[in-house]
Amino acid sequence: MDPHRVILGEADLEGHNTDWLGMVRGASKVLLKPRNTEEVSTILKYCNDRRLAVCPQGGNTGLVGGSVPVFDEIIISTSLMTEIESVDRLSGVITCQSGCVLEALDQYAAEYGLMVPLDLGAKGSCHIGGNVSTNAGGLRVLRYGSLHGSVLGVEAVLASGEIVNCLSAMKKDNTGYDLKHLFIGSEGTLGIITKIAINCPPRPQAVNLSFLGLQTFDDVLTTFREAKDKLGEILSSCEFIDSSSMQCVEENLKLKPPIEPHPFYMLIETSGSNSSHDEEKLSSFLDYALGSGIVTDGTVATEPSRMQHIWSLRERIAEALVKDGYTYKYDISLPHSEFYKMVEDMRNHLGTGVIRCCGYGHIGDGNLHLNITTQEFDKNVLNQIEPAVYEWTAKVNGSVSAEHGLGFKKRNFMHYSKSLGAINLMKQLKSLMDPNGILNPYKVLPET
Structure with a gap:
């Protein structure tokens, strides 16, 4: 790999070791910038053989600490993987590398009268691969559904370096297990997504x-x-x-x-x-x-x-809340009948010990963004919020993560939304696909 695509300087790594909110920080000493699937494969084979942990990273706009290292994992950035390989105007399918910035990809689609069926506040910097890896929701799930429906195929690299080509651009492919769904929403813990085929609807007039x-x-x-x-x-x-x-x-x-x-x-x-x-x-x-x-x-x-x-x-x-000081962010799915009761109950529960307790989000798909702010991080406030917020969510059969994923910050609360059997099956899949545990360790799956 070219030397300029191997980043070693502490100052150059600062932004990659810290999340967008400035709340999670790793200590990686190395960042690699592959240009294609083959280079990702070579890197992962090398790391797997030597038991070196890696942290896949796109635009680093995540909100649960999933895109930054926990310790000194090697960061694999997709920032140079920006090629758009094909556009089928008749079917509306675009095939591209995973490092394409969402807004740039949507602007490219517009030239063909199409639109990417995903719109986020971070669209100017997030990568489509990161969006798929976290099953990002956004503003128009009500109309276009989640990425589990829009993504027709993916190409991914396993921990061993093996390339798994599930890059079908067909809207109907009922041949065996639909393996792409293992990678959509798995936050880079089962494989690194390198290419995507996504169904893009006509752009509204x-x-x-x-x-x-x-x-x-x-x-x-x-x-x-x-x-x-x-x-x-x-x-x-x-x-x-x-x-x-x-x-x-x-x-x-x-x-x-x-x-x-x-x-x-x-x-x-x-x-x-x-x-x-x-x-x-x-x-x-x-x-x-x-x-x-x-x-x-x-x-x-x-x-x-x-x-x-x-x-x-x-x-x-989200940007405005950060200016309050420290933000405790919760991304949950709730039945509509219980949607705002969560905010009211938490506001009463916390009283005057916080700057604000507010709620906003996607009422169309039942996704509430509950946010609490204090001047600086306060462990006592956190203990008042957690696990109360997750217990409340579980009581009404909601989900503790609607669209942001679990990452590092939320992984140990998975049991509030998933059964023990489901969690054990996820752990078995992880062991099968990443037996040495090098892919984005300490993320998604709970410790015990």
Whole structure:
């Protein structure tokens, strides 16, 4: 490997040893930058033969400590694996290397009238391989589903260096076990994804975004139900923000919402191919929502700059929370009937010992982002939150990780969502595919 693709300097490794939130830090002394699958294979064979642990890393935008080393693991970065190999305009399938930045890949798809069915706040720096490895969700799961459905095939390298080619671009392939699903969401613990074939839907010709203010969370749920009924096939995203989250964005980022303050807010996006048809449906829905009183104020944006401003109110909440000090982040799936009770109960439980306890997220798919902030890390606050937040989630049959994965920070809470039998089967798969335990150790699977 070229010397300039072997990074040894402590200063050069600083950003790769620390996560985006600045809460998890490793001590790697070596970072390697392969350009292709064959180089990844060579690296893993060398490391496996010598029992050297590795940490796969894409854009390092994860929130659970999954993309940074725990100790001195060798970092394998996909940052140079950015080739887009093919685009099938008829089927809508794009095949690319795993290091493609999500936003750049989506812009490339736009040239062919397509879109990547995934949109995240970190799209300007996250890699598609990392997205697939964590089964990232994002803003439009309501419309396009998870990556388990969108990804048609993957190529991955096992710990031994063996290349597993499951890179089928067929939308129907019922030949034996569907092995690609082992790699989607396994956070690099079973193999390193090097190539992806992803199904990309046609790019919408007409996009509308409404920003709504509501008085109660029951009104939020009613509005969501009515949006599904009345907007149907053009509904592409349904997001929720509470007043505490919005206040954080206003105070810490100086962003102002386009309507007066409300206890709750919603962003409802429509995407389709006929602007007049879509605008008529959205207008009819908003007339009903405002007329019935479930929505008390709202605005509609169709201009890209105005839509971008409204989306920034939602997408930059995580950035705003970091400016409070230390953030305790929880990404959970809950039944809609219990969705906001979690925030209210945790707020009452913590009292005045925190700066804020707020909730926002993807109401369309039941994914709540619960965030608590303090001026600096406080072990007593953490002990008040954990495991209470996971016990609460388990009690209502929710999931302790909706879309961020488990990584290092959440792995020992897996049993709140998975049975002992399921956990044991996962450990058997890990032992089979990575017998020496070199792939992203100390991540995903619990210690005991």
